[in-house]
Amino acid sequence: MKIIMLGAPGAGKGTQAKKIAAKYQIPHISTGDIFRANIKKGTELGNKAKTYMDQGLLVPDELVCDLVVDRVKQEDCANGYVLDGFPRTIPQAESLQSALKALGESIDYAINIEVPDENIVNRMGGRRACPACGATYHKENIPPKIAGICDVCGAKLILRDDDKPETVKKRLDVYHDQTQPLIDFYTAEKVLVEVDGTQPMDTVFEAICKILGA
Secondary structure, eight states: OEEEEEOOTTSSHHHHHHHHHHHHTOOEEEHHHHHHHHHHHTOHHHHHHHHHHHTTOOOOHHHHHHHHHHHHTSGGGTTOEEEESOOOSHHHHHHHHHHHHHTTOOOSEEEEEEOOHHHHHHHHHTEEEOTTTOOEEETTTBOOSBTTBOTTTOOBOBOOGGGSHHHHHHHHHHHHHHTHHHHHHHHHTTOEEEEETTSOHHHHHHHHHHHHTO
16 A cells, blocks of 8 residues: 655644554655655765755755655565655656656555645644644644643743744645645546545544545
């Protein structure tokens, strides 16, 4: 079962990807994790990626795809995997498709978690993070025991710059511009399925499990 997670920033695709990976015992693969693992091991691909990252440049599509394909060839991916955060653009999707085709494989499901922009701005605006220990909360969904104070270490919680409405709106614009076309791409490939991401987390997961047939 080879799955791609699609959805705007804050739609909850990372959370759902982890739940799918745990239930179906397949790896949850995020590009960030792949970069970190390869850089830590000092692999040839990792060193190439690091030269771009050290200069504050985006890692080229071809190299990102090489890193992902290298990861999905590993033994723990024999029964499938969940790709989270890749592909982000049509060129990346086309590179991935070609590389998988060469391995005699293809994507089974592209799961799009559909959440209106307005909901995402409100949802992310409610997030709070602990600058001391990294614990995360949400004013409505996962509130701390004492408002504004971390349950774990007692530090004062903050609203991260990434979660401020103006930043979220900018990220959504980039998403619609670059990533939205992937929905059309995977629709044409007849692998796209959509889930209502405005529902509670467990309801969204149940809907995904129905689609995956369990």
